[in-house]
Amino acid sequence: MKERAPMPFDKSFATTLRFAVMSDIHIDDEDCIEEQRLAKALADLGELCSSDVRYEGLDALVIVGDFASRGTELQMRKVKKLLDGGLPSGARLIMTMGSHEYMSDGEENALRRFGEIFSLTPDTHEIINGFDFIAVTTTGGCHFDEKKREFAAAELEKAAERDGRKPIFFFQHPHITDTVYGSINWGEDEITDILMNYPQTVDFSGHSHAPINDPRSAHQRHFSAFGTGTLSYFELDEFDKAHGTIPPEDGSAAQFLIVEADAGGRVRVYPYDVLTGHFFPYTWEIDEPWNIDSFKYTDARYVTAERPFFENVRISVENITADGCDITFNQAGGKDRPDSYDIYILSGDGLVKKHLNITSRYYLYNMPATLTEHICGLKTRTEYTVKIVANSFWRTRSDALTARFATL
Structure with a gap:
């Protein structure tokens, strides 16, 4: 059965x-x-x-x-x-x-x-x-x-x-x-x-x-x-x-x-x-x-104080090329599943050079434990910081995850 x-x-x-x-x-x-x-x-x-x-x-x-x-x-x-x-x-x-x-x-x-x-x-x-x-x-x-x-x-x-x-x-x-x-x-x-x-x-x-x-x-x-x-x-x-x-x-x-x-x-x-x-x-x-x-x-x-949170999570930056990379991270926790993530690519002076919003795929009963997103359109031989923030269904936001990398 x-x-x-x-x-x-x-x-x-x-x-x-x-x-x-x-x-x-x-x-x-x-x-x-x-x-x-x-x-x-x-x-x-x-x-x-x-x-x-x-x-x-x-x-x-x-x-x-x-x-x-x-x-x-x-x-x-x-x-x-x-x-x-x-x-x-x-x-x-x-x-x-x-x-x-x-x-x-x-x-x-x-x-x-x-x-x-x-x-x-x-x-x-x-x-x-x-x-x-x-x-x-x-x-x-x-x-x-x-x-x-x-x-x-x-x-x-x-x-x-x-x-x-x-x-x-x-x-x-x-x-x-x-x-x-x-x-x-x-x-x-x-x-x-x-x-x-x-x-x-x-x-x-x-x-x-x-x-x-x-x-x-x-x-x-x-x-x-x-x-x-x-x-x-x-x-x-x-x-x-x-x-x-x-x-x-x-x-x-x-x-x-x-x-x-x-x-x-x-x-x-x-x-x-x-x-x-x-x-x-x-x-x-x-x-x-x-x-x-x-x-x-x-x-x-x-109107809620409930926020998504990252716990013992790190960003993995892989497959780095002259103009892009793959970013992998574990999903955030919280009372509900996370709704989405904002991914910011920051220049050395902290300014936003690229911003993506992606879904958590919460709609799948077996929601994936990790997400990978390809980032493209970056400058060659340039240092960047990636910042990721989880969003709840109720528009509250987690603390940010960050990692540094440089294109080839």
Whole structure:
């Protein structure tokens, strides 16, 4: 039997609802790795949920868009076949479409195919184990027109009238702007004013391909919001990285969320890595979804004294040439994984001659213990100092590591 890390499910949490959320699967016409990842995700879900002695089984799977690369009939039927063969017994299926489902031959045809193949409606309000699930498919790519706004507002109000203290689980493909990590470049603000009226909303969204083990993928301000990751490739919502927004090893991506609720309306969210079969070391907790003052995952997290730190670490400068070198160093420690590193190349008088920002590759469950970065564009026969500073997700910085070297 395959060895698996212990499940982080809170044994004192009396679960009455369990569902999973995933997005951005990107099944293609040709054979693709995403098919294997979806199959494994479904198999893992079945194994994880059936082996839990507290609460057996999965009540629902929600897929929030971009399950197909271009929304062709073949791609949709491949997704349907995988779901038919792998969805755990008894689980309800809720799906929305995203921008990619419209790319083959337009929105109207995509909507028709979606209904014919999955026998689902693009917008839905379902009650599962006494909890409200509202899912909205965007229009015109990732937009909410007046009809979509009216649907969202009406269904949220119905849910709130049923029980104003219970969480309302809300799903759409794009993030809500300025909420979770990824929502600056991949968010829409067209229903923010509606969601703000219902702080008990727990919103799930994709579109960005941002890692769900980034603690910023859990966000609370006016309501609770969670990013849902990807089974295809990572993208980062940062624009100062030496590699651009597509990070190294971007294809090592397969993540989703398992969500639980209890009879009192408390919620637990567990991020899971499909590639390694492990949960990430986070459990996000919402104890009073209706009470904004109880929120834990707010922007107040940026006000912290916690900093990354280097411990017994040295910089190794190797493969020195006339205009460059390779710099290797051990990763920083801290409460969370480091987010990134600033690498400064200083001249003899301490002035910055080159500055790179690189990711720590925190999005990989097996984050590498060391990083190597090639530095180029230096002057020949010149002495330099390399300075490295680790950055946290909350914009705090470590003390600097330094080393001296000279080009040939």
